[in-house]
Amino acid sequence: MNKIPNRQVICETLLSLAKEDRDIMVLASDSRGSAAMAPFAAAYPEQFVEVGIAEQNIVGISAGLAHSGKKPFVTSPACFLSMRSIEQIKVDVAYSGTNVKLIGISGGVSYGALGMSHHSVQDIAVARAIPGLMVLLPADRHETKKMTEALVQHNGGAYVRIGRTAVEDVYSSDDYPFEIGKAVTLREGSDITLIGAGETVRIILDAAELLQQAGVKARVLNMHTIKPLDEEAIIAAARETGGIITVEEHSVFGGLGAAVAEVVVQNQPVPMKVLGIPDEPAIAGKTAEVFEHYGLTPGNINKIALELINK
Amino acid sequence: MEIQDLKIKAAQIRQDLLTIIHRAKTGHTGGSLSNTDILTALYYEIMNIDVANPKWEERDRFVASKGHSVESLWCILADRGFFPKEELKTYSQFGTRLIGHPNNKVPGIEMNTGALGHGLPISVGMALAAKRDGRSYRVFCLMGDGEQAEGSNWEAAMAGAHYKLDNLVGIIDRNGLQISGTTEEVMGLEPLEEKWAAFGWNVISIDGNSMEELVQTFRNVPEIEGKPTLVLANTIKGKGVSFAEGVPGWHHHVPNDEELERGLTELQQKIDELSGEGQVK
Ligand SMILES: Cc1ncc(C[n+]2csc(CCOP(=O)(O)OP(=O)(O)O)c2C)c(N)n1
Numbered sequence: 001m002n003k004i005p006n007r008q009v010i011c012e013t014l015l016s017l018a019k020e021d022r023d024i025m026v027l028a029s030d031s032r033g034s035a036a037m038a039p040f041a042a043a044y045p046e047q048f049v050e051v052g053i054a055e056q057n058i059v060g061i062s063a064g065l066a067h068s069g070k071k072p073f074v075t076s077p078a079c080f081l082s083m084r085s086i087e088q089i090k091v092d093v094a095y096s097g098t099n100v101k102l103i104g105i106s107g108g109v110s111y112g113a114l115g116m117s118h119h120s121v122q123d124i125a126v127a128r129a130i131p132g133l134m135v136l137l138p139a140d141r142h143e144t145k146k147m148t149e150a151l152v153q154h155n156g157g158a159y160v161r162i163g164r165t166a167v168e169d170v171y172s173s174d175d176y177p178f179e180i181g182k183a184v185t186l187r188e189g190s191d192i193t194l195i196g197a198g199e200t201v202r203i204i205l206d207a208a209e210l211l212q213q214a215g216v217k218a219r220v221l222n223m224h225t226i227k228p229l230d231e232e233a234i235i236a237a238a239r240e241t242g243g244i245i246t247v248e249e250h251s252v253f254g255g256l257g258a259a260v261a262e263v264v265v266q267n268q269p270v271p272m273k274v275l276g277i278p279d280e281p282a283i284a285g286k287t288a289e290v291f292e293h294y295g296l297t298p299g300n301i302n303k304i305a306l307e308l309i310n311k
Numbered sequence: 312m313e314i315q316d317l318k319i320k321a322a323q324i325r326q327d328l329l330t331i332i333h334r335a336k337t338g339h340t341g342g343s344l345s346n347t348d349i350l351t352a353l354y355y356e357i358m359n360i361d362v363a364n365p366k367w368e369e370r371d372r373f374v375a376s377k378g379h380s381v382e383s384l385w386c387i388l389a390d391r392g393f394f395p396k397e398e399l400k401t402y403s404q405f406g407t408r409l410i411g412h413p414n415n416k417v418p419g420i421e422m423n424t425g426a427l428g429h430g431l432p433i434s435v436g437m438a439l440a441a442k443r444d445g446r447s448y449r450v451f452c453l454m455g456d457g458e459q460a461e462g463s464n465w466e467a468a469m470a471g472a473h474y475k476l477d478n479l480v481g482i483i484d485r486n487g488l489q490i491s492g493t494t495e496e497v498m499g500l501e502p503l504e505e506k507w508a509a510f511g512w513n514v515i516s517i518d519g520n521s522m523e524e525l526v527q528t529f530r531n532v533p534e535i536e537g538k539p540t541l542v543l544a545n546t547i548k549g550k551g552v553s554f555a556e557g558v559p560g561w562h563h564h565v566p567n568d569e570e571l572e573r574g575l576t577e578l579q580q581k582i583d584e585l586s587g588e589g590q591v592k
Contacts, residue, residue: 030457030490030497050491052460052498053427080426113337113403114411117378117425285405293405 002169006144006162007036007075007105013148014073018044024152025065025072027051029058034164035075035105055084059100063092066099071152078104078161079111082123086130093157094132101151102159108199108249109277109290110164116282120161125254127159128227134158134180135227137198142171143224146178154180163199163249165287170201170222183230189219192305193237193244197223197256200247200296207247207301214302216309226256231263238268243308245273247296252276271311273304312355315585317522320390321351322581325551326574327386327399333571335403337411341561342380345486345520345546346453352525353451354387362392365418371448372421372437376430377455377484378412379563384420385409393419428461430454431481435467438479438539449532453482457489460498465510472511477533481512481541484519486548488559504543512541519544553577 018024018040026040027049041048049065051058055076062072074081081104082089093100104123111118127135136151136158138144144162151158170186178184186201187208194204201222208218219241221233238244244264246257257274264272275296283293291297295304312320324347332338354360358371375384382402389396394417401407408416412425422433434452441448454464471479483503491497500506507514513535517524525544532540548562549555552574555564566574 028491030460032491034490050497052494053457053489054460054462054498056462057460084426111411113335114379115414115423115425117412117423283406284403284410289405 002141002166004141005036005164005166006138006141007164009141009144010103010148010162011036011040013145015040015043017149017152018047021071021152022047023069023071025049025070027058027062027072027074029053029055029076031076031105034077035103037075055080056088059085059088059102060092062100063088063096063098071099073101073103075103075105077118078107078120078123079118082120082126082159086126089133089159090130094130097132098157099155100157102157104159104161106164107161108163109287112287112290113284115284119282121249121251121277122254123159123161124226124248124250124256125258128254128259132157133227134225136160136180136225138162138224139198139201139222140167140170142169142174143178145174147224150178150180161198167199168202170205181225181228181230183233184222184224185219185233186222187218187220189217190241191217192309193219193221193241194301194305195221195223195237195244195246195256195260197226197248200249203296203298204247204301206298207305210298210302211305214306216305218305223256223260226259229259229263231267234260234263235267238264238270243271245275245301245305245308247301248276249296250276252278271308273308275301275304314522314526317351317355317526319582319585320355321348321522322551322578322585324351324383324386324390326578327390328382329552329566329571329574331386331399331402332382333566334400336565337403338382338565339379339563340566341488341548341555341558341564342377342455342484342486343382344550344552344555345548346377346380346484347383347551348520348522348525349453349482349484349544350383350387352522352529354391356526357529358451359448365393369446369448372434372450374422374430374434374437374450374452375413375424376452377427377458378424381412384413388417388419391419393417427455427458428463431464431467434479434481435470435474435476438471438476439474441478442474442476449478449480451480451482453484455489456483456485456487456494456500457497459483459500459503468507468510468512471539475537476539477535477537479539480529480532481539483541483543484546485543486546488548488557488562490559490562492559507541511538513538514541514543516543516545519546520550551578551581
């Protein structure tokens with residue numbers, strides 16, 4: 001079982017790149033511990049900025065740093081970074097075209113028992129609506145490493161959402177082609193397509209395994225970039241498999257499922273199911289309990305897939 | 312209540328909060344321990360509230376802006392009878408209403424908080440409504456010191472003075488620590504008293520773990536007509552549990568079995584000591 005959370009992978013990757021690239025900077029809002037960035041702060045104090053508990057300020061300062069040629073990585077809890085600072089993200093980052101990477105940590109329902117103020121299940125919807133802002137969710141530690149390297153190379157604004165605890169591996173190594181905006185087909189299949197992003201990718205892979213046992217060949221797409229979205233992969237999946245299920249750790253409004261549906265209905269209408277967090281008061285509990293409550297489990301996905309196919 | 316009894320009550324609340332955090336294996340221990348004396352003074356002596364009628368219009372309002380330190384509040388609300396003490400066992404469990412932050416589904420909680428920097432603006436609104444409606448209730452808002460880095464506090468500070476809200480009492484739990492270290496390392500606040508004074512507030516700096524000073528201070532508010540009050544309550548994070556006092560890691564460290572035992576014992580000694588003193592008098 002993998003014990004390395006994605007936030008730690010981001011820190012390690014930036015640590016190794018920062019040695020060569022003195023413009024890489026990490027910013028924290030009393031969050032260096034939760035973002036696992038303490039080692040970076042210790043190793044490169046000149047490339048680290050602490051702003052205190054001030055999420056609007058952290059984005060504004062980062063935009064100013066980027067304007068002066070720096071490559072800032074903002075590491076702050078996804079719930080606050082994506083909502084509290086959204087105007088700074090819209091105007092100072094996206095509109096002004098500054099090179100700021102926003103890393104939302106402990107996203108989704110990572111902070112399950114802390115309630116709605118700490119759940120981050122609107123962030124994808126909000127970030128996605130901002131012109132020019134890339135939106136990414138890495139599926140495991142290998143992808144997190146490749147994504148971080150790609151983000152250092154990319155000049156422009158991006159919002160990345162990761163969870164809190166270590167997730168089971170999706171890839172066996174980081175030896176695979178990763179391209180921002182290009183979905184990865186993890187399993188070929190012609191009966192139905194399962195699409196996930198971030199930490200739901202492992203879940204749909206497990207669901208596909210269950211379906212296999214029932215004789216159903218499910219295609220599995222890892223949509224690590226929600227914006228720009230890989231429309232080609234979605235249209236092909238709709239055409240070739242006839243049905244799509246999306247699974248996300250996000251409100252069913254405006255997230256992965258909505259993004260995929262927008263492409264499907266306008267290009268290749270097929271039956272779809274959007275699984276995520278419904279529009280109801282947040283329920284508190286451990287991440288796994290919340291997932292179970294909303295049916296974001298391989299067993300339930302398997303059941304829904306069979307229903308969709310037999311329609 | 313007598314000062315002595317308030318002190319005993321605070322120690323008991325500290326025992327309760329350690330117990331629920333230990334059981335749930337999650338919680339913000341340090342900040343809850345540091346503000347227990349403040350909340351005890353407010354809920355058992357100062358605030359005009361009616362447990363049987365939590366929505367009574369003339370009640371004093373309390374807003375926990377540092378919502379993460381909710382455990383002391385849950386224990387006090389239960390002890391005061393806003394909900395059964397038994398329910399404390401559900402703290403942080405799946406589906407509970409006693410989550411890790413104030414939740415106004417629970418009687419006695421005015422507003423949902425948890426994202427820092429929201430409490431004071433809300434409190435300004437409540438205090439302003441009292442003025443406009445000619446009501447005499449007061450609004451108490453407890454903030455963290457690390458929380459002061461959120462600009463929204465200063466926007467509210469301006470508004471509070473602008474609208475002459477002498478029915479508004481801001482309290483800063485000045486324990487000097489946040490998550491990543493001391494406040495002065497993370498984002499320096501000093502001179503904090505002068506900043507609030509410059510924003511037009513009447514600032515009173517006290518020992519925030521002294522029941523005498525807390526009760527005395529809150530009783531006398533407002534001191535100055537037309538000015539909101541800021542009580543700078545100098546506290547110790549982790550107060551009351553020797554090995555947690557002043558240790559940043561205890562912000563969200565959860566006591567293990569042995570630490571719980573030691574903490575409860577220390578607090579019991581304190582209670583016994585205080586009860587003994589009480590008898591002598
Ligand atoms: C807007 C926002 N940003 C970040 C956090 C995460 N957070 C919770 S507690 C805390 C530290 C609070 O420090 P302080 O205000 O000094 O409180 P205390 O030391 O009394 O616990 C942080 C950063 C939050 N709850 N809300």
